[in-house]
Amino acid sequence: MRGKATTEKEMRVAIGFTVNGKDVSVSAEPDTPLLWVLREDLALTGTKFGCGVAACGACSVHVDGQLTRSCSVPVSEIAGKAVTTIEGLKGEDGTLHKVQQAWIEAQVPQCGYCQSGQIMAAVALIERTGSPSDAQIDEAMTNICRCGTYPRIRTAILAATGKAAAAVQGEA
């Protein structure tokens, strides 16, 4: 068997980018998905592994402001870019982002595992549209939640943009 250390040196490359405003440089194989660099090299475990095929959205982060499913983007493509994760949404003084605050007020999470991705998707939607309509929420919020928190996700997004969710008839 060949010397593995040599092989690894050949495979690994240094890649620089910023995460939550801080410069980072990681040594990784170029095809490593951003998700695993965030979780295992940078210890940012708020970004979750759900499916590995960009189907569930649990791994959603922002790359240069664009909503990105980090399980399916090689870290080599991130070089020089700016990544924001759930840990980077708070203000410098520790105050929560208005979407995080709305998530608490609407008591959205149950198991909570998908919620980092849901919040990142909601923040991107609000940044893009200002004040999304129900139809825009339907179109943009494609992350899976197995606990079924969708009605409260909708409520929280609307509340974060100053709207109230429509009540179903029967609230007598």
Add this chain to the structure above:
Amino acid sequence: MADNPNPNIDELEAAPAPEATPVKKKGIKRRIFLAGSALLVGGGVFGLYWADNSARTRARALTTGEGEHNFLSWMKIAEDDTVTLFSPHIDFGQGSHTALGQMLADELDADWAKLKVEQAPSDVAFSNTALVQKFLGEMTGYPGLISALPAAVMGMLTRSQKIQITGGSSAVRFTGQGGMRVIGAAVRLALIEEAADRLGVPASELTTADSKVTHAPSGRSLRYGELAAGAAERSLERDPVLKSRKDYKLIGKPVTRLDIPAKVDGSAVYGIDFTLPDMRVATIAAAPVRGGKLESVDEAPAMAVPGVEKVVKLDDAVIVVAKGYWQATKGLAALSPKFSDGGNGAMSTPAIFAAQDKLREAGKPDNTAGEGDVPAAFKAAGDKVITADFRVPFLHHAMMEPFALTAHFKDGKLTMWGGLQDPIGARDRAAKAVGMDMEDVIFNPMIMGGGFGRRFPGVTEIIDQAAKLAKEVPYPVKLVWSREEEVRHGAYRPQSSARLSATLDDKGRIAAWQNDYVQSDNAEGEVGFIYNVPATSRRHFAYTSNQIDGPWRSVNSTQHGFYNESFIDELAHAAGEDPYQFRRKHLPDGSRHQKVLDEVAKRSGWGTPLPAGTGRGIAIVESFGTIVAEVIEATVKEDGTPKVLKAWAVVDCGTTVNPLNAEAQIAGGIIMSLSATIGEAITLDQGAVVQSNFGDYPILKLADAPPVIDVHFIESDATMGGIGEPGVPPASAALANALFAATGKRIRTLPLLQQAKA
């Protein structure tokens, strides 16, 4: 009953009897074990801990530091007044930690702002005895859950209390009602008696609020933190009395959940997030056909992948250990392991249904229940017997956090970290897997990213895998299942089928009802038949495939809710009657069931006109002690797929401890049920699971979920029912019934999507 020191528990637990709940569950007593007997000093369940110094000493050592005082193992008071409750249940989103905290703090008159809820250590000192006792005392109540947990339950019977289950919608109604409220009340009494001695006043002149004991006549007060040291050493001379409903300050109030802040900023640490210095990450491929064995594998291609350190062969699986998950995944993908099929290579979805039909046609049921003479009624009806066949698929739990378990074998001890629904059961299973003594296995429970029944140790083979792996390597190792492994090696809701038959009398009432169902478990006792029908017959034909049958959220009530509530809808149409009125006239007048049904009809505007192509469906199911009626309004999209427009639920679970959270549980249960009903199915071909990820196992997304779900609770003093599961069962039939109303097409095989496209 005159000597019952806890009239309020008795009131809660015994209430349904006079109202003649129509659920036919023979031999089940719904009284909680401690009603009517001495609670603490004289015995009783938590008295075990009062009396059992070894458990108490152990609990203290595990949880209680300087300046803190342990009470009854399950809680401590610090000198700064912080009250900490140790929950034997794991909170995987059902909100039970907060609810248990509300129940304890209410009885204790503790300051809510200074209450903390922590996970109890997975130690026998923290076995959730209230649940075990409840199960033992009510063994026939939930056979589905129990038989789904053979290892755990055998352990329960043989080891008595070495169990720490989260399941059966049980935390609040059993541990909360029978445990935390009693503990809170008892500790409050001990604090009052301590204060009475310290202040030299009669206990009767003292009041409690916000973690203080106050003597109003003299204006003096003492903080709980000041009283804790003395109070913890007292033994009670009298039994505590629980509060009445009118005195609740926290129970029944919409308290915000304690765990939510850490779930919106990424700081909550789940099992899969756990890490240790020098830890390696591993991933696994088990035999594609369940029952198969690993025959051979050439390790070299994996070892050539950078970062891969070891290939570990198990009896039925191969594991690749690497520096990180991606490297392990690449290493595993490089392998070409050869597995046998264990003789299950012919197993397939059509073959299972064919075998089930054959079993039913052979007409030799394994269990029968019911009353009246169904055969005579059917004979008299001749060709007027209405018959329908129902089929439901295997269902995957699809918890969002794939299985991950970290294990470290060092100095003869095996330490594990992860999220499972019974941490003590997990220790037991791990110990057995590697031939160790349970005392040498330590399990650290972590937050779970969903569970829904999948994380019971009895059906969780990752415990064996991680334990065996840890013994092969000198470092800590985290074993992570890929989503593909998760989908293909589930412990599914079993693929099941049923033939329902009935006949109507000349007044349009059901004269006889028969349900011949084929599945692994006998559902009698777990699934009640709520309608007044003179002759009923429920016959169970036992069938087991090569799959592990798991308890899927609401267990046997999922498919039986669909069968019964679809079929009664068919009977209503056959009788030419409105489906709501038809159900109503078969329920006892003035019953809780009838009230729930009436309320959901009222709130949903039942009977009011709808646009063409849109329909309403109604269903009512009692499960886990809770009655839920639901109305779904639905239509069919241009591509033929169903679209849910609106949903209503009315729930009678007795008392809700936290209405804000209870609403979320019911709404979430409806969405999970709609997801399964519309699109989910695990199918088998040549013995192996066909599906592999969310692409071919579609979970309902936000756009297809009803935007708002109207959930209403009917509060009463009836026995507290569960809340995590009962929202699930009615939704399947309510949707199928709505689609029938909309299109005239009756769907009896799930999922709907396959039927709609067929």
